[in-house]
Amino acid sequence: MTPPSPAPRVALFVTCLVDLHRPSVGFAAIKLLEDAGCRVEVPLAQTCCGQPAYNAGDRSTARDLARGLLDAFGGYDYVVVPSGSCGGMLRAHMPHLFDDDPNTRARADALAGRTYELVSFLTDVMGVTTLDATCAATATYHDSCAGLRELGIKAQPRALLASVAGLTLSEMADAEVCCGFGGTFCVKYPDISTRMVADKTKDIAKTGAGLLLAGDMGCLLNMAGRLQREGSTVQVRHVAEVLAGMTGDLPPIGEARR
Amino acid sequence: MQIRSPAFKANVSAALADERLQKALEFTRPAFPSRRAAAVADLPEFEQLRDIGRDIKNHTLANLDFYLEIYAANVERAGGIVHWCSTADEARAAVLAICEKAGARTVTKGKSMISEELGINAHLEAHGITPVETDLGEYILQIRNEGPSHIIAPAFHLNRNDWEESFRKVHTDLPADRVFNERRDILTEARTRLREKFLAADVGITGANFLIAETGSSVIVTNEGNGDLTQTLPRVHIALASIEKLVPTLEDATSLLRLLARSATGQDFSVYTTFSTGARRSEDLDGPGEYHVVLIDNGRSGMIGTEFQEMLRCIRCAACMNHCPVYFTVGGHSYGWVYPGPMGSVLTPSLIGVDQAGHLPNASTFCGKCESVCPVKIPLPKLMRHWREHEFERHLSPSAVRTNLAIWAWFAMRPQLYRIATRIGARVLGWLGRKKGRLSSLPLAGGWTAGRDLPTPEGDTFFARYARLQREGKL
Ligand code: SF4
Numbered sequence: 047m048t049p050p051s052p053a054p055r056v057a058l059f060v061t062c063l064v065d066l067h068r069p070s071v072g073f074a075a076i077k078l079l080e081d082a083g084c085r086v087e088v089p090l091a092q093t094c095c096g097q098p099a100y101n102a103g104d105r106s107t108a109r110d111l112a113r114g115l116l117d118a119f120g121g122y123d124y125v126v127v128p129s130g131s132c133g134g135m136l137r138a139h140m141p142h143l144f145d146d147d148p149n150t151r152a153r154a155d156a157l158a159g160r161t162y163e164l165v166s167f168l169t170d171v172m173g174v175t176t177l178d179a180t181c182a183a184t185a186t187y188h189d190s191c192a193g194l195r196e197l198g199i200k201a202q203p204r205a206l207l208a209s210v211a212g213l214t215l216s217e218m219a220d221a222e223v224c225c226g227f228g229g230t231f232c233v234k235y236p237d238i239s240t241r242m243v244a245d246k247t248k249d250i251a252k253t254g255a256g257l258l259l260a261g262d263m264g265c266l267l268n269m270a271g272r273l274q275r276e277g278s279t280v281q282v283r284h285v286a287e288v289l290a291g292m293t294g295d296l297p298p299i300g301e302a303r304r
Numbered sequence: 305m306q307i308r309s310p311a312f313k314a315n316v317s318a319a320l321a322d323e324r325l326q327k328a329l330e331f332t333r334p335a336f337p338s339r340r341a342a343a344v345a346d347l348p349e350f351e352q353l354r355d356i357g358r359d360i361k362n363h364t365l366a367n368l369d370f371y372l373e374i375y376a377a378n379v380e381r382a383g384g385i386v387h388w389c390s391t392a393d394e395a396r397a398a399v400l401a402i403c404e405k406a407g408a409r410t411v412t413k414g415k416s417m418i419s420e421e422l423g424i425n426a427h428l429e430a431h432g433i434t435p436v437e438t439d440l441g442e443y444i445l446q447i448r449n450e451g452p453s454h455i456i457a458p459a460f461h462l463n464r465n466d467w468e469e470s471f472r473k474v475h476t477d478l479p480a481d482r483v484f485n486e487r488r489d490i491l492t493e494a495r496t497r498l499r500e501k502f503l504a505a506d507v508g509i510t511g512a513n514f515l516i517a518e519t520g521s522s523v524i525v526t527n528e529g530n531g532d533l534t535q536t537l538p539r540v541h542i543a544l545a546s547i548e549k550l551v552p553t554l555e556d557a558t559s560l561l562r563l564l565a566r567s568a569t570g571q572d573f574s575v576y577t578t579f580s581t582g583a584r585r586s587e588d589l590d591g592p593g594e595y596h597v598v599l600i601d602n603g604r605s606g607m608i609g610t611e612f613q614e615m616l617r618c619i620r621c622a623a624c625m626n627h628c629p630v631y632f633t634v635g636g637h638s639y640g641w642v643y644p645g646p647m648g649s650v651l652t653p654s655l656i657g658v659d660q661a662g663h664l665p666n667a668s669t670f671c672g673k674c675e676s677v678c679p680v681k682i683p684l685p686k687l688m689r690h691w692r693e694h695e696f697e698r699h700l701s702p703s704a705v706r707t708n709l710a711i712w713a714w715f716a717m718r719p720q721l722y723r724i725a726t727r728i729g730a731r732v733l734g735w736l737g738r739k740k741g742r743l744s745s746l747p748l749a750g751g752w753t754a755g756r757d758l759p760t761p762e763g764d765t766f767f768a769r770y771a772r773l774q775r776e777g778k779l
Contacts, residue, residue: 060766062716066730067759069766088770093716099709101670103692103701107713114717191671224629228669230705233751235313235667237320240755241633242669271756274742300759302741 054123056084059115059161061132062094063263068299071263074290075128075164082172084124091118095132100139101229109143116153124171125161128286129262130193131229133163138196163193164286165261169202175209179291182212186255187285188246188269189222190262203261203285210288216253220246227268243272250280257298259285270300305423305451307656309640312663319635328461329632336626339570340677347566357563358681360556361548361617365608371517371550376599378520382582384595395600396427399509399542402596403433406540408506414524414531415439416511417455417620418544418600420642421655424509435509436501438530440494444470453636455643456568456622461635464490498530508534508592512545513564513619514557515597521581522597523557525564525574532578541592543580546600548616560619563679567621603655611690615650617680622647624674624684630667639664646674650687658694662701665691727765734763 056079064071072088079086096111115136119125127133141154168174187207193199207215226232226242233239246269250258258273258280260266270282281298297303308315319325344350364371376386387402389395399422403411411428413419413435425435425446437446441459445452447470452458462470468484471493484490510531512522522543524531535541551557565571584591607613625631625645636644641661643651649664658665665688674684695701715722737743737760745753752758773779 062726065766066726067761069762069764069769072766072770088767090767091719093719093722096716099713101689101692102705102709103689103694103696104709104713105693105696107709111713111716114719191669191673195672195676222673224669224671224673226629226669228671231667231669233749234705235316236751236754237313237316238630238633238667239669241320242629243756245629245633267759268756270759271742271752274757274759275744275755297741300740300742300757302737302739 053083053085056086056124056126057119057122058086058088059092059095059119059125059127059132059136060088061127061129061263063267064128067267068263068284070292070296071128071284071286074284074286074292075126077290077292078164078168078177078286079126081177082168082174084172087122089118095135096140097132097135098229100135100143105143112140112143112154113150115140116150116157119157120153123160124167125157126164126167127161128164128284130163130190130197130199131262131264133161134192134196136161163197163199163261165206165289166197166199166202169205174206177206177209177289177291179209179289180211181257181288181291181293183257183281184214184216184253184255185257185259185288186216186218186250186253187221188218188225188250188258188260188265190260190265191224193261194222199261203259206289207259207285213288216255218249218253218255220249225265225269227264229264232268239268240272243268244276247272247276247278251278256280258282259288261285266299270298274300305420305642307641307660309652309656309661309664312638312640312667315638315640316634319638320633324463325461325635328463329635332457332460333632336570336623340567340623340626341570343566343570343572346572347562350563350566353559353563354679354681356559357619357679358617360551360559361619361680364550364552364556365548365613365616368547368550368608371552372547372599375515375517375520375550378517379582379595379597380520382520382595383585384520384582384597387596387598389598390601392422392600392602395422395544395598395602396424398598399424399544400427400431400433402540402542402594403428403507404431406506406594408433408540410434410436410501410505411507411509412436412438412501412505412534412538413442414508414510414526414534415442415458416509416544417452417642418511418546419509420452421602422544422600424544436498436505438498438501438534439526440491440528440530443494443498447471447474451637451642453644454622454625455620455645455647461637502533502537505534505538507540507542508536508538509542509544510535512543512549514560515545515550516552516554516557516579517550518553519581521554521579523561523577523579525561525577527569527571527575529576532576535578535580536590536592539592540594540596541580542596542598544598544600546602547604548618564619564621567623567677567679607654612650612654612687614682615647615654615687617682618647618651619680620647621679623677623679627673627677629671629673630669634667646684646688647682650682650684650691653691658691658698659700662691662695665689666695723765723767727768730761730765731763734761736760
């Protein structure tokens with residue numbers, strides 16, 4: 047696909063976990079988007095995609111939050127999200143909250159059609175094939191469920207990671223199997239979740255990689271927390287940090303600044 | 305079958321602590337997905353077939369009353385009898401009446417999940433009739449008085465020692481030096497015992513994978529051949545089937561058969577696929593003298609026209625549970641009733657009530673793997689979410705969850721206040737974790753920290769940093 051207008055106006059949807067937990071991922075996204083030739087803005091009226099309410103069965107709260115998003119993100123060429131999960135919520139689910147309301151549904155469809163997960167936006171829309179980043183590490187990549195199955199994100203992060211100087215990718219077995227995060231699932235059913243993430247960390251350990259990457263903060267916090275509980279030295283990062291060449295001064299997830 | 309779904313959490317704790325079960329799960333887990341993947345890779349039109357399968361079932365469900373009437377007329381034309389049963393009670397009574405009329409003392413049974421749902425065995429036993437399960441897995445479960453833990457591999461949770469121990473318990477004449485090292489040893493033992501039962505049975509009960517309207521036939525697939533001996537040797541054959549097993553034509557059934565075994569076991573076709581149409585005719589060499597279909601609703605028609613109608617497309621292939629990371633963590637018995645895994649998490653609340661089975665649709669990460677392999681494209685996560693919506697509306701979800709959600713939503717709807725609240729939260733957590741970058745325990749976060757550390761925030765929120773950089777003219 048050829049890049050659209052010369053400098054598309056892109057709204058960054060930061061996501062609540064990046065906002066709260068790992069702001070650097072938001073800044074990494076801004077850098078990557080600007081390097082790709084986008085004009086990036088961060089609408090201030092945004093909070094959350096509404097997924098926690100939606101998956102808890104609270105459709106009406108999810109609808110109210112979605113209406114807020116429709117207002118906050120109207121008028122941009124694209125909306126870009128550093129998360130497959132929130133991206134999937136906006137693209138695949140949000141419009142259906144308005145199945146009984148054709149006007150809002152049309153606005154929701156329009157927003158969904160303009161919304162992309164960060165890494166796939168860079169490759170599939172902006173046509174980015176290589177990046178100027180360095181990270182000396184052997185990494186392994188976990189495919190987060192919503193990104194993989196709702197948005198088809200599989201090859202894109204691997205393609206861009208291949209251009210990062212010094213980085214080798216060592217694939218884990220069952221990279222596509224859920225890590226056990228599942229939003230509130232991980233606290234509603236902690237026993238099941240813990241066993242699932244422990245299965246994941248076994249697969250991670252077998253690769254010999256020193257760095258674990260993924261595109262979703264939820265999964266990353268879950269896997270990082272488990273690796274650290276197990277005493278593993280594997281470092282954990284959002285893929286955008288590596289692609290933006292930010293690993294130098296930013297400690298990995300769950301580790302303190304030195 | 306006794307309902308243990310409300311105790312889901314306790315069932316899970318027990319399952320996680322059961323080393324024997326965990327070993328069996330770990331051992332079996334990789335087999336199904338790799339076999340299915342190989343079978344699918346061998347059939348270029350598999351994806352198209354899934355659409356066809358979905359469409360056949362959708363069409364049938366949209367015209368179910370029409371096809372049921374045609375089906376019933378064709379069964380009767382072929383010399384069979386249809387027993388319409390709207391409840392489990394009626395179905396049990398119908399089966400018992402047929403058996404009693406035939407003067408049955410023993411009844412052989414092919415594998416049938418609807419039979420588990422109805423509790424046929426207990427009902428027959430209570431009336432002095434001995435049911436004998438002839439599927440190898442079901443046979444051992446009957447000896448052990450256990451329910452199936454999987455819909456097509458009912459006893460995969462058992463190991464070789466369990467088999468030997470169970471055999472010795474009932475086959476008391478077994479020589480002490482008899483070995484059960486191989487699958488073949490187990491098979492031989494079961495086969496020898498079952499042969500006598502097949503010959504002695506008065507009535508044979510099977511399930512049905514499909515009912516075909518245009519011919520009035522029932523179809524079963526098995527890999528052991530036990531189903532054929534069950535339905536052809538005794539004087540009377542009873543096919544138990546719920547109404548959604550119906551398909552309009554033979555061709556529809558064969559399209560679905562092309563999906564079924566590939567999705568289930570990764571075979572191109574099951575070893576035996578048998579079509580039964582009516583009772584034995586004078587020119588037939590074998591077959592039952594009477595052919596009955598006990599046609600069961602038991603809650604299905606109530607799903608039609610609701611958001612759960614799509615669940616009635618299910619062809620019971622088990623692909624969803626075979627690929628489910630939750631199922632392979634907790635095992636089938638944890639789900640507490642007949643149907644486990646993702647399909648059970650949607651169907652069980654429909655059949656026994658969401659107040660009983662409310663945990664099931666919640667115990668999912670919505671990873672979506674099940675939907676991606678379902679041969680008839682049932683959107684299982686979406687249907688589980690619908691159950692959560694019902695629970696939310698009926699105030700069945702835990703009040704702590706509702707309160708937290710309400711507080712969070714109140715802030716999320718007010719971006720400026722939300723900024724302040726998140727900023728405080730991020731800073732406090734960041735400060736708490738300033739030494740290590742993570743916490744190993746935190747009040748109110750025990751669910752998280754029981755099994756993993758909690759990585760703490762960088763310290764300030766994105767929006768606080770962004771505003772600062774903007775103020776400083778650095779953006
Ligand atoms: S829901 Fe789909 S995958 Fe699961 S058993 Fe039914 S048909 Fe098979």
